[in-house]
Amino acid sequence: MENQLFIHNTLTRRKELFEPINPPFAGMYVCGPTVYGDPHLGHARPAISFDLVFRYLLHLGYKVRYVRNITDVGHLVADLDEGEDKIAVKARVEQLEPMEIAQYYADRYFIYMNALNVKRPSIEPRASGHMIEQILMVQKILDAGYAYEVNGSVYFDVEKYSKSHEYGKLSGRILEDLISNTRSLEAQDEKRNNADFALWKKAQPEHIMRWPSTWGDGFPGWHLECSAMSTKYLGDYFDIHGGGMDLLFPHHESEIAQCEAAIGHESVKYWMHNNMVTINGQKMGKSLGNFITLDEFFTGTHASLQQAYSPMTIRFFILQAHYRSTLDFSNEALQAAEKGLKKLLAGYETLVKLIPTPPPLSLPEGEGRIHDLQRSCYASMNDDFNSPMVIASLFEGVRLINSAADQKESLSIPEMVLLKNIFDTFLFDILGIRDEKSNDQGELLDGLMQLVLAIRQKSRETKDWGTSDQIRDALQKLQITVKDGKDGSSWGKE
RNA sequence: GGUUUCGUGGCCGAGUGGCUAGGCAGCGGUCUGCAAAACCGUCCACAGCGGUUCGACUCCGCUCGAAACCUCCA
Known part of the structure; x- marks a missing residue:
């Protein structure tokens, strides 16, 4: 992969090829x-x-x-x-x-x-x-x-x-x-x-x-x-x-x-x-007294915050703008970032489930849309660290993943593996997003959920919607969302 | 006043002299027992006025508006 990184140099006010000393x-x-x-x-x-x-x-x-x-x-x-x-x-x-x-x-x-x-x-x-x-x-x-x-x-x-x-x-x-x-x-x-x-x-x-x-x-x-x-x-x-x-x-x-x-x-x-983060079009800063601390964001304890925003929401929000542009804070913008990030991470999970284990050993040198996607991710980063463009490419990847999961689009195994590699590299390693909900109780939770969903499936088969909805609602309160599809139900945690 | 920038659709934000940015929200549809999610389709743009050009949102000029810095600030 050829990489010609260009950096905007404030001294010359133009993008210059990065050639380390x-x-x-x-x-x-x-x-x-x-x-x-x-x-x-x-x-x-x-x-x-x-x-x-x-x-x-x-x-x-x-x-x-x-x-x-x-x-x-x-x-x-x-x-x-x-x-x-x-x-x-x-x-x-x-x-x-x-x-x-x-x-x-x-x-x-x-x-x-x-x-x-x-x-x-x-x-x-x-x-x-x-x-x-x-x-x-x-x-x-x-x-x-x-x-x-x-x-x-x-x-x-x-x-x-x-x-x-x-x-x-x-x-x-x-x-x-x-x-x-x-x-x-x-x-x-x-x-x-x-x-x-x-x-x-x-x-x-x-x-x-x-x-x-x-x-x-x-x-x-x-x-x-x-x-x-x-x-x-x-x-x-x-x-x-x-x-x-x-x-x-x-x-x-x-x-x-x-x-x-x-x-x-x-x-x-x-x-x-x-560039600066602005609030109501003005720089957020100590001297103006219009700043919101990170602690207040994480806990939602500030008068102008409608809710708490997780650290990764904040990170994603910042990366959705190019670093040399001003970035205007608002609840609406932050909520959009929160949802967008969730969609991205859900897409990644879907992809992981689509890839059979163990994955194929060899990765054929492919071409086509997934490689184009990878190329555009690199091109964006090389163009003065254009993270918003990288994110746009990743969303394109999510669209492909979801379409494939819906069987409206076909992705070959090597394509899926490459796609996962792109996410691992760009979303997690380079953009530095981490999946906040993952925890080490995953296996236990997974087992329990299989059991719960099996029981719920029985009630659904007998059209006992009351019981079925009761289970779904109770899980929702625990921030677990049940999704009913053609081939049974699946679940996801907030 | 000076310096440096910016003005993109309901919101946040990329980008480009002619080709869909993307996300969120909205609308219509597919799917579903109902939902949710997902998918498909769709609506809404490039501050204003001139100029250059075959063609400008993109280049140039002017006008209007906004910001940062000139004082500690990321």
């Missing part, structure tokens, strides 16, 4: 969460989008090192007097150690990401554990002459940098606009220029999170950790850097500047950005 290795860095609150639907988007990338690169045979950071140092808070650390602020409110809070929310993050079947990255470095690397990077930038120190803080000199480099090339911004448009905030008079950003901030006495450095006690600027940790684990030049579109400026723009200033050349080959 050191095949068969591939390096990917993605900006992870700041752990000071419960993860919400917005956090699920990049996690799942780049999980898809991770899974597909693995499927293609690359040896992938996927690094996603945990921000536990905190960023400056503009609306507070002294530019306090976000995590430190929360700590004072709750009378907890900052690290206690970071630990708590990091754990929560992993729990919910795990529920969404998001694979754990290869390395999940924490900003607080990489202070030395960050301080060294600041020093490198100072040595290169692209930063200056004022009163124990170090700032990046954007104006000087842009004389020899292009600050703004990722986000398309023009330096003059930045200088004239950037709002001036308190305690920024230290900066030579509005567009300059902090590499290292001096810690005020009340600031809890602080680290010693050559410039005095302080804490790193908020763009620094990603530059320091990505290059530490992936090298001076690596393949993919991802994150949310909202991080494009200034975060990623500044990362580029920091790396070029410290290293002397670009560090990222492909920049990838996922």
Whole structure:
């Protein structure tokens, strides 16, 4: 199977052939969460989008090192007097150690990401554990002459940098606009220029999170950790850097500047950005207060939710949109995703039952519609990870399966085996859907159900519909659906 | 104001210079004791106005509308 993977590079704004720097290795860095609150639907988007990338690169045979950071140092808070650390602020409110809070929310993050079947990255470095690397990077930038120190803080000199480099090339911004448009905030008079950003901030006495450095006690600027940790684990030049579109400026723009200033050349080959989840057309985010946490989705405990939505429903919902499009949340859309996913999984089960055991040993090199289906799945993934198209192809597969089960269409055994292989590969391995209802009591349940259905069949034969319906209704309450067909009854669990 | 995008049928969402996206919902039918499920058929589109073209939803321009970023945010 030939695979020419094309990735949309934000830097060039076009799709480019993916050619890893050191095949068969591939390096990917993605900006992870700041752990000071419960993860919400917005956090699920990049996690799942780049999980898809991770899974597909693995499927293609690359040896992938996927690094996603945990921000536990905190960023400056503009609306507070002294530019306090976000995590430190929360700590004072709750009378907890900052690290206690970071630990708590990091754990929560992993729990919910795990529920969404998001694979754990290869390395999940924490900003607080990489202070030395960050301080060294600041020093490198100072040595290169692209930063200056004022009163124990170090700032990046954007104006000087842009004389020899292009600050703004990722986000398309023009330096003059930045200088004239950037709002001036308190305690920024230290900066030579509005567009300059902090590499290292001096810690005020009340600031809890602080680290010693050559410039005095302080804490790193908020763009620094990603530059320091990505290059530490992936090298001076690596393949993919991802994150949310909202991080494009200034975060990623500044990362580029920091790396070029410290290293002397670009560090990222492909920049990838996922789009936002919206609610009523607006970005779902912490600051707008319009977010719904994953916990609330899973339990249905939020005023704007009509019901609970399972983790796989959420995952499927996200994958039904392309990662670079906005995705609008609504109950209707989520319910549609829930039903669609159910249909897909039911189709897979039907297929498994159609295939005789043991399956034939040899898989003849076939052609025709099933291979076309497989080809289109690959083509979709290769076209910048177009998961909605893959899903459409899988639905086409379901239509074939159901038609075959209804004997309105014939599928050969090799065709069915190939179809199952497509589902196993794309639905489960690459899209990362897992069947939530499967459990290890399957055999017991299966035996019991055979018995129940046999008894019900007797009553049906004597046209005792009362008993028959009573059994069916009772099973329905247990979320088991009985389907009566020509050749007897079958059942399925919700 | 600047930067980057977007505007697709009842809803969510792909895609393309001429060929059915897909899902959910609706309608009609097949099947069924009745259902459910499934299958078949069907309805509903490409913001508006110009331009390029044999032909545009797709390219270009303008208008209107929306969003993200410019301040912590996935």
